[in-house]
Amino acid sequence: MSSVPVEMKDGAVSSSKWLDAHYDPVANLYTFSSCVTLADLHGDGENKLVVGDLGTGAGNMKLKVYRGTGLLSENTLLDLPTGLVSFLMDQHEPRTPAIAVASGPFIYIYKNLRPYFKFTLPTLEINPLEQDVWNQARGDMIDPMTLKEMLEGIRDKADIPLSVRTLRFLMLEPQEMESYVNLHKEQPIRRQTVITCIATLKKNMADDDAVSCLVIGTESQDVYILDPEAFTILSKMSLPSVPTLMDVTGQFDIEFRIIVACRNGNIYILRRDSQKPKYCIELSSHPVGLVRMGKNVVVGCAQETMQSFTQKGKKLWTTYLPAPVTTMALLDLPTRGFQAVLVALANCEVHVYRDKNLVSTIKTQDVVTSICFGRYGREDGTLIMTTKGGGLIVKILKRTAVFDDRDSISGPPVAQSIRLNVPKKTKLYVDQTMRERENAVAMHRAFQMDLSRLRLAAARAYVKALESSLTPMSASLTEPLKMNAVVQGLGPSFKLTLNIQNTAACRPVMNLAISFLYDENLYSMRTAFFKIPLLVPGLNYPIDTFVECLSDKGISDIIKVFVLKEGKSTPLLTAHINMPVSEGLALN
């Protein structure tokens, strides 16, 4: 608990909505969202956390129950749990829920945390050829090597897959075969499937404390609905692929929908009285999380996206996430009328999305592998997460927390939804539009003709300027020069600075002179002609001179600057300097 103040500082943003109730980084809980649930196991109004712990993956699987911050009980599980649900199986008082743990082909039912019943999935059809061959082996008519060859032949072309016993036999070394056959040949062959996902479905009432059926998905691409008391199969449905994630709504006796995400990357929607899927949603990548929000389905995909669909398979939106999704859960607060999707990401963050808007981000110390939101203990808005490193995080939503859509960074700006005050179409506008529509070709031609003329005029003016060296850029290849001029001062005396640069790559320019042409009544210049030194390529040569304005009538004129080459009558380049109006009066 001493770590709480530190965490508050770390996540200043997240702590505004969530209280850090408990964090145990070494809780030794390795599990996924499908194996975590909250249930009032003892009927005392306090919800406990029930976790199917996968342990090391090979051993140490446990059914753990937490109360508050401490572990209440532990039961050893025989096999890896694939799913865990709590459900009310009968009307007896006290109304304490049972726990169903799915592992392998079995469902173990616990009542009062004691083993109560074990349900086994029905066996599958056996390949008759395989049966035949084993019968021969039982009668010692064939030796193990022949048995192996025959079974391999069946394996390669059989429609019905072989049993686990046969498959294991085919993997054995020759010396082990004899004993294996002798050990197993007397038992009948069984072919069993395994449970991949489990969920609950209310039987005939929608109340919170109504009796629920178990819904299971299997590796044999089937969905079974089981009776809660007798554990008989009430209904069986087939899917085109193996179900991995499942969401169930409705009531078995009235109408229900089962939304199943399958291993082939599709989502199928099953309904009552349909043996085959009613709708199919084809995803662009594999589903990793499935949450139902009201009538819509939100799917987290492997390609770092989250997509929403209606129950009829119409796509509503797509959101791009910053990191791959690890798990998803629903945040449901019926007392506040608030629903959102919790998405755990591989970058140690948990995002809260309302529709496609990000409304809150929670930073965690480790990658979250399972999320569960609901009533824990006596607190309604509790978020329970377990991490990759086996940690347990419990956060409580503040009573005063408000989720605001405006918190989101993404989404269209508010200004986009404001309607512009567009004036009504006038008659003139309509007439103009009509004219444009009718004479479109003629107008286009006229425009193109004028554009060509404009280009021609521009090109002519340019050529003329080049020919008469009227530009401040020299066009001759032997003396590539560039010049610009700056006028400084308020008047009547101005400083004129000419910057001359030789733009050639390596050749210097010699024998240049500068001459000015101006109105002698208006301006006077101390030196109106001077020689320029040798111009080294690339360097900038500033040349200063002074101009005196003679007029006090507030008029100005242009001074032309010519750069001349010795022995040439035309200038190399020309610059026109627009002199500013003299603001001071001449002293003399």
Place this chain on the structure above:
Amino acid sequence: MGLFDKLAGWLGLKKKEVNVICLGLDNSGKTTIINQLKPSNAQAQDIVPTIGFSIEKFKTSSLSFTVFDMSGQGRYRNLWEHYYKEGQAIIFVIDSSDKLRMVVAKEELDTLLNHPDIKHRRIPILFFANKMDLRDALSSVKVSQLLCLENIKDKPWHICASNAVQGEGLQEGVDWLQDQIRTMRT
């Protein structure tokens, strides 16, 4: 106040009345504590979760208490602040066995202390670290650490461990509260 009342007051026959607000999370034992403080012939046998609030009265040697016993359930906690103005003292009850919700209690306490009707008043606060008898209960020192009570500088406060079902520790707390109210009056 009439002449008779004044006279009775001087003679110590009529007791001064104080309004106290009793706050705390749901299932912390507020109603049970108030019930234990009432005279034994007025005590209720069954304690049920309070809805909204209830008003209870009990007397000590020198004061007559009127207690607003507020409901602690999340959906009723927004009612608390409407009674802050009338309250002359606060009793805050904590379930010391509920470690998980200690942060929620701290959050509600912080909201209470920062409320404008409470913030600038020197109002005594009595904390009951209730359910001390339970096996996994935290000590009153640990509870005051978790709630950061040492940060309350401008109000007199006191924490005592209690077991409301048996009535242990309640008298000590009420005696402290009575002393505080008397010193504030004079």
